[in-house]
Amino acid sequence: MAATNSISVVVLHPGDNTAVAARDLAAGDTIQAAGHSVRLRESIRLGHKLAMEAIAPGAPVRKYGQTIGFALAEIAPGEWVHVHNVSAERFSREYEFSTAVPPDPTPITDRTFQGFRRADGRVGTRNYLAVISSVNCSATVCKMVAQRVRESGLLRDFPHVDGVIPIAHGAGCGIQYGGEYHQLLSRSLGGMAKHPNIGGYLLIGLGCETGEIGYIVRQEKLVQIASLGEAASRARPITLSMQELGGTQRTVDAALHKIQELLPRLNALRRETVPASEIILGTNCGGSDGNSGVTANPALGIASDLLVACGATTILAETSEVYGAEQLLTRRARTPEVGQKLIDRIKWWEWYADVFGATLDNNPSPGNKEGGLTTIYEKSLGAIAKAGSTALNAVYLYAEQVTEKGFVLMDTPGFDAVSVTGIVAGGANAFVFTTGRGSCFGCKPTPSIKVATNTPMFERMRADMDLNAGTILSEGRSIESVGREIFEEILRVASGQQTKSEQLGYGDEEFVPWPLGPTL
8 A cells, every 4th residue: 555654644545535644733734745735724633534625515535545435514625534524324336356366476485483383284373271161151160270270380390381271251051052153152162172372172061051062072073182193183172061070169170180181291392493374364453543554454464465475374354344345355356256255244244233223334433433533434444454465365254264375354243352252263373453542452372463553552552562553654664664574573473472462461351252143
């Protein structure tokens, strides 16, 4: 994405009639950019938009070279452009399938990282042992087990194990047996058990739940410890039932006994040099602002393109935040079938929102709007920049195992915890999370690199942010240079460097499977 930076504002496309403030601007300032000279009629905050030319009532408001909404009244040059004078009406978008499939990037074959090679061939960036709850009723027990291990100091004897983590949640019963949500929850839990960053796991249930452990094991074809050798890969998973064992304390004791057996085997694993093609990168934006699509997201797109050139995978998600920009992705779809699968998910989302009396343009959130985002179309056009510029190779359902290389999309909601849970369950072994307002987030077992979109927020929240893409505006750095910085950080973190969220202990509470459908 080419951007014209005139120090004060950024014009993202020659066809735009708006510019984005690169810093706080005062009323009366004269702004010159993209062949226009306008005098500000009011103060414009960082990340917010101003009109660079007159926009008639009902005329399209344009950013990124695309329509992001329609003027509710005449907007004069130099006037603030936001929710008070722009509406997000539904408008017709023409879908073209595979008409602009980009050529594959020049291969990069010499980049590596230090990862844990599993018995099934996949590679982990971390080496955790997971205690997985099949239902909310066993969630407390799973947390108790992990806490007991931490408090005991047991892990000091196993330095190559990153930790014992609970995978706890609030679902697992009151659902249609074998129904869509049951299958989704099973995929989510099975995906965590099979995750390349999980070296071993236990499954703990109450015993009478709808989301029974046996269903998960059968549906997801789970093995005991898929990463601990051929013999283990043929064994049944370790499963514990609170009702069969006699309650809370006996289940905790039994789980601790099993963990003591497993830890030496996990600790025997060592990092080794593996090609960067083994990276499966998840991407998400949360607490977005008007600069998300100007700095951090397009910079992450550069990193995504570099990973694709390495033969790796990058995952775009948040379908409700692709809405309004999907027509750009269908043109890049590797095949018309891939493009149609994306449109099928968009149509499903329109139906799903309507069933509950909601609308997809209810997004952006109040915080997003405070940061300068006006409509869902604007937010989506900035959000898809995370995926870079390569061909869209596949579209996956929520928490489905990602096996395709290159740029793929997973159907998830926009809510951070729910979206990231699906992506991680799908196998992402590294994550980049862009934020403009300052989201504090991590999701074990996958390390999450947080990238700030603007320098003022980065300075306020240094303890939570890993990288600052705001330097694109505050220091005049190129999007390409920041994108390469993100790429290098991904390889360092994949090799074991801790992220800020890991240092702060985030990740035990962020497993939130998508609560799809009715609770019975």
